[in-house]
Amino acid sequence: MKDVSKYRVRARSSSIWMALSVAATALGLGMLALILGSLFWNGFTSLSPRVFTEMTPPPGSAGGLLNAIVGSLMMTALGVLVGAPLGIMAGTWLAEYSAGSRLASVVRFINDILLSAPSIVIGLFIYTVAVAPIGRFSGIAGALALAVIVIPVTLRTTEDMLRLVPTALREAAYALGMPRSLVIRKVIYSAAKSGIVTGVLLAVARISGETAPLLFTALNNQFFSWDMTRPVANLPYVIFQFASSPYKDAQSLAWAGAIIITMTVLALSVTARSLSGSRNS
Amino acid sequence: MVDFAMQANPAQSQAADSRARALARFKLSDAVFGWVTRLSALTVLLILSGVILSLFIGAMPTIQAYGLGFLTSQSWNPPLEKFGAAPSIYGTLVTSVIAMLIAVPVGVGVAIFLTELCPPALRRPVGIAIELLAGIPSIIYGMWGFFVLNPFLQGVLGSGLSLFTAGVVLAIMVLPFISSITRDVFETVPPMLKESAYGLGCTRWEVIRSVVIPYTRVGIIGGVMLALGRALGETMAVTFVVGNANRISPNWLDPGTTISATIANQFGEAEPGLYTSSLMTLGLLLFLVTFVVLAGARLMLMRLERRAGA
Numbered sequence: 001m002k003d004v005s006k007y008r009v010r011a012r013s014s015s016i017w018m019a020l021s022v023a024a025t026a027l028g029l030g031m032l033a034l035i036l037g038s039l040f041w042n043g044f045t046s047l048s049p050r051v052f053t054e055m056t057p058p059p060g061s062a063g064g065l066l067n068a069i070v071g072s073l074m075m076t077a078l079g080v081l082v083g084a085p086l087g088i089m090a091g092t093w094l095a096e097y098s099a100g101s102r103l104a105s106v107v108r109f110i111n112d113i114l115l116s117a118p119s120i121v122i123g124l125f126i127y128t129v130a131v132a133p134i135g136r137f138s139g140i141a142g143a144l145a146l147a148v149i150v151i152p153v154t155l156r157t158t159e160d161m162l163r164l165v166p167t168a169l170r171e172a173a174y175a176l177g178m179p180r181s182l183v184i185r186k187v188i189y190s191a192a193k194s195g196i197v198t199g200v201l202l203a204v205a206r207i208s209g210e211t212a213p214l215l216f217t218a219l220n221n222q223f224f225s226w227d228m229t230r231p232v233a234n235l236p237y238v239i240f241q242f243a244s245s246p247y248k249d250a251q252s253l254a255w256a257g258a259i260i261i262t263m264t265v266l267a268l269s270v271t272a273r274s275l276s277g278s279r280n281s
Numbered sequence: 282m283v284d285f286a287m288q289a290n291p292a293q294s295q296a297a298d299s300r301a302r303a304l305a306r307f308k309l310s311d312a313v314f315g316w317v318t319r320l321s322a323l324t325v326l327l328i329l330s331g332v333i334l335s336l337f338i339g340a341m342p343t344i345q346a347y348g349l350g351f352l353t354s355q356s357w358n359p360p361l362e363k364f365g366a367a368p369s370i371y372g373t374l375v376t377s378v379i380a381m382l383i384a385v386p387v388g389v390g391v392a393i394f395l396t397e398l399c400p401p402a403l404r405r406p407v408g409i410a411i412e413l414l415a416g417i418p419s420i421i422y423g424m425w426g427f428f429v430l431n432p433f434l435q436g437v438l439g440s441g442l443s444l445f446t447a448g449v450v451l452a453i454m455v456l457p458f459i460s461s462i463t464r465d466v467f468e469t470v471p472p473m474l475k476e477s478a479y480g481l482g483c484t485r486w487e488v489i490r491s492v493v494i495p496y497t498r499v500g501i502i503g504g505v506m507l508a509l510g511r512a513l514g515e516t517m518a519v520t521f522v523v524g525n526a527n528r529i530s531p532n533w534l535d536p537g538t539t540i541s542a543t544i545a546n547q548f549g550e551a552e553p554g555l556y557t558s559s560l561m562t563l564g565l566l567l568f569l570v571t572f573v574v575l576a577g578a579r580l581m582l583m584r585l586e587r588r589a590g591a
């Protein structure tokens with residue numbers, strides 16, 4: 001009799017804890033819904049063709065985000081062009097050349113830390129090496145800061161993906177008398193292509209919303225400019241500036257920018273996920 | 282026969298020649314490729330040392346002027362060139378602690394739900410949805426906190442822009458890191474162990490508390506430290522909602538500031554000299570602290586991987 005009641009207590013406490021874990025999940029999903037919901041609501045009501053055709057306005061008047069969108073695209077593209085090859089090459093070295101080397105484990109360890117390092121510190125670093133000596137903010141400095149963030153992401157995914165390529169494939173290629181670099185470039189890269197592309201997409205997703213490293217590198221520019229050696233407008237900075245502005249026009253442009261960035265990031269991560277998913281199946 | 286040999290010879294030597302040339306080219310491209318990949322790997326170390334060195338050089342004037350007093354001084358007065366890091370350090374710690382107090386139980390709860398309770402058909406979609414939280418850029422969290430959470434908490438608690446609000450936003454941001462790592466390590470528990478516990482008559486919660494969590498403790502701590510590293514260094518989300526008041530208040534509902542928010546707000550307009558250098562010192566401090574926390578997280582997770590591999 002006593003045992004049965006003891007069991008009931010245990011069973012009840014178990015159900016209470018399980019109910020709490022369901023509640024935790026509901027809370028997490030609810031937060032996601034709340035954030036995306038308010039973003040979509042405010043974002044889509046602020047989107048209009050003008051957003052894509054006009055320049056950022058001076059305080060208190062209406063306008064668009066064209067210069068910021070173009071600036072962001074330019075810096076993201078340059079950042080990926082600089083960072084992705086370095087990351088892919090470094091990942092290749094870790095996966096293919098470094099077996100058993102101490103240097104490799106150090107590089108891997110440091111890279112994992114850089115992956116989560118505060119991005120504002122990277123902004124300070126690039127400010128010191130690329131802005132202060134030249135004496136002015138520039139799009140190139142912004143792109144460099146983004147490249148520093150791209151490298152760890154692509155390095156990590158490239159190494160993981162190359163390690164998934166079966167050893168038999170390498171051995172078969174060597175048996176045909178192919179030199180090592182050709183084996184890697186022609187055989188291993190094509191086997192791991194979708195994985196490497198996934199890594200690059202994830203890196204683009206990561207940097208397209210990065211704000212902190214651009215604050216002291218690219219700064220901002222109220223006007224349209226192709227010149228990467230001068231300050232370049234960019235979406236994250238404009239959002240930061242406009243969201244804290246008291247004017248309704250500016251706030252609504254900030255929401256429009258936010259929805260553009262979020263849709264881009266979500267589209268990129270869905271594409272990346274489906275790419276790596278199709279490879280697994 | 283002789284004729285034949287004489288005819289064949291030039292062609293043969295030509296072939297051998299081009300073969301040797303091709304081999305030499307391969308050798309060269311092999312060496313070049315190997316070195317290019319090696320140098321690329323070294324850029325990782327170059328970045329790390331560059332970050333530390335540039336911050337350290339930038340911080341030198343402050344370190345010389347204030348020494349360790351910089352860490353404990355509360356004043357922040359640019360016109361008088363008086364700078365102290367205490368309020369920023371305090372805000373960083375408080376917001377991160379609030380974030381962890383919320384995110385750790387919720388994140389572990391999500392992981393328990395995903396591994397023990399969730400119907401298999403829902404497992405993937407729920408997991409992906411939670412991980413989507415990690416993909417949303419931090420400036421979006423900042424905006425959401427500022428325009429949605431801030432008025433809401435203003436109504437409920439009477440204070441919108443505060444250390445507490447910043448902690449809540451940080452908690453939502455780091456939740457996916459904790460839950461996905463915890464889920465991954467929960468899945469490494471051998472089914473045999475859990476089945477034995479069930480066989481002894483344990484309830485679900487008892488199995489989780491006495492088998493799953495002790496078995497994966499190192500991994501959970503690693504995941505929590507990784508999330509802590511993120512929370513400490515997060516900038517934009519915090520800058521929007523923390524209130525940016527340079528003071529130490531024991532009330533978490535008061536506005537405050539964090540290291541990252543102070544840098545983000547002031548570095549752009551800081552005068553060169555001690556002002557800039559003090560912000561650099563804050564950056565150096567932030568980087569060193571997050572480096573230690575993240576390194577600890579990595580070591581914990583590596584220990585678990587080694588055990589799983591063995």
